[in-house]
Amino acid sequence: MNTQRVAFITFHASPLAAPGAGKAGGMNVHVRQLARAMGGLGIQVDIFTRQLPDAPDTVVDLSPNVRVVHLPGGAPDTPMEDLFDCLPQFLDNMLEFQRQSALDYQVVHSHYWLSGWVGHRFAQALGVPHLITFHTLARIKMQSRPGENEPPRRQQVEGELMASAHRVVAFSPHERDSMVQLYSADASRIELVPGGVDLSLFRPLDQVESRQRLGLNGGKVLLYVGRLESLKGVELLLRSAAQVDSCHKVRVLVVGADNTPGQTEINRLRNIVQELKLEETVEFVGRVDHEDLPFYYSAADVCVVPSFYESFGLAALESMACGTPVIASRVGGLSTLVQHGHTGYLKSWRCPEAFANSLEIIMSSARLRQSMGQAARRRAEGMGWEQVAANLVLLYDYLGEGRGGE
Ligand code: UDP
Numbered sequence: 535m536n537t538q539r540v541a542f543i544t545f546h547a548s549p550l551a552a553p554g555a556g557k558a559g560g561m562n563v564h565v566r567q568l569a570r571a572m573g574g575l576g577i578q579v580d581i582f583t584r585q586l587p588d589a590p591d592t593v594v595d596l597s598p599n600v601r602v603v604h605l606p607g608g609a610p611d612t613p614m615e616d617l618f619d620c621l622p623q624f625l626d627n628m629l630e631f632q633r634q635s636a637l638d639y640q641v642v643h644s645h646y647w648l649s650g651w652v653g654h655r656f657a658q659a660l661g662v663p664h665l666i667t668f669h670t671l672a673r674i675k676m677q678s679r680p681g682e683n684e685p686p687r688r689q690q691v692e693g694e695l696m697a698s699a700h701r702v703v704a705f706s707p708h709e710r711d712s713m714v715q716l717y718s719a720d721a722s723r724i725e726l727v728p729g730g731v732d733l734s735l736f737r738p739l740d741q742v743e744s745r746q747r748l749g750l751n752g753g754k755v756l757l758y759v760g761r762l763e764s765l766k767g768v769e770l771l772l773r774s775a776a777q778v779d780s781c782h783k784v785r786v787l788v789v790g791a792d793n794t795p796g797q798t799e800i801n802r803l804r805n806i807v808q809e810l811k812l813e814e815t816v817e818f819v820g821r822v823d824h825e826d827l828p829f830y831y832s833a834a835d836v837c838v839v840p841s842f843y844e845s846f847g848l849a850a851l852e853s854m855a856c857g858t859p860v861i862a863s864r865v866g867g868l869s870t871l872v873q874h875g876h877t878g879y880l881k882s883w884r885c886p887e888a889f890a891n892s893l894e895i896i897m898s899s900a901r902l903r904q905s906m907g908q909a910a911r912r913r914a915e916g917m918g919w920e921q922v923a924a925n926l927v928l929l930y931d932y933l934g935e936g937r938g939g940e
Pocket residue numbers: 553554555558559560561563759760761789790791820821822823824825827846847848849850852
């Protein structure tokens with residue numbers, strides 16, 4: 535069967551939200567880029583998301599063949615932990631929208647567990663296959679860092695969705711194996727489809743020009759890109775930078791915003807910078823427009839991803855696409871994305887000495903930085919969104935023929 539029309543559900547993460555601020559990050563980018571690439575293949579994609587005051591129109595065109603459909607799903611200021619109670623209203627609105635527009639969705643693809651709850655019921659009502667990409671999973675998060683806690687209901691719904699969905703899309707072998715181990719998921723229903731990168735936006739730019747543009751002069755540049763929250767482990771980057779021999783000649787750019795109430799993470803990080811006497815070294819740049827990030831990646835000698843956990847690690851792949859090696863913790867999707875010793879280094883231990891050692895190695899050899907950067911770009915070239923979209927459409931076609939089982 536040739537799939538023609540797909541419903542994406544991303545209840546709480548609008549594809550129109552600016553990434554790097556608030557809760558918006560990799561998942562928002564993923565949904566937007568994947569839908570765009572599918573639209574480019576001629577598939578009609580409607581992305582359903584909850585209506586917020588800054589998106590007053592119900593239907594907004596995103597790109598050729600792709601629309602964002604905003605429907606009411608709880609009051610705009612509903613806290614994250616109460617969003618589950620808003621799902622029935624959102625589901626009713628989706629069913630009503632579908633009835634009125636008489637659109638024939640052949641596949642429903644949900645993103646995140648909240649959307650999955652809706653997607654399962656929506657797909658059932660339409661009698662079509664349901665796929666889910668979790669993006670993050672409660673039990674993996676809880677395992678990755680002491681103090682992480684997730685509600686039992688989330689864990690329960692995730693388990694139910696793994697059992698009911700026609701296919702679960704996993705980003706990495708680690709995610710797939712964790713679903714089997716932690717949720718007793720059936721491995722034969724899990725499909726491995728890693729995320730992608732916009733190769734035309736994220737491409738190697740001239741390092742000197744990029745640095746000039748950013749007002750950086752001389753010295754080595756270490757880069758972090760992502761939201762500022764404790765799971766991202768930015769403290770480890772700061773402590774590693776403090777251990778680098780030529781610390782005074784290094785500039786550490788921390789890109790991304792902390793929008794938690796009280797800005798607890800950035801305040802904590804600022805205190806650590808003071809404690810380490812790194813005020814002249816570390817710059818908290820704040821949120822940067824996605825389109826401007828290639829200048830940052832290209833200006834950097836190394837991009838550091840010190841997360842406690844990443845289901846995929848979009849920032850790492852963006853850096854690789856810009857030809858900049860990555861030093862990352864050996865967790866989740868990062869452990870297969872980054873090729874140790876080839877496109878960067880994977881660190882199994884969360885200690886500054888280990889990270890600092892790899893930083894020294896890359897910073898001390900321009901040739902190594904260059905060859906790793908080239909290898910990184912080559913690896914990223916096989917991971918464009920067009921490829922990801924094409925793989926998923928094949929899966930949609932297969933399931934649409936009723937070959938995916940119940
Ligand atoms: N990002 C951005 N501007 C910023 C910080 C981050 O556009 O100031 C984007 C970044 O380019 C990446 C995403 O936010 O596409 C972060 O994705 P990642 O998978 O690294 O982390 P997540 O947010 O999913 O935890």
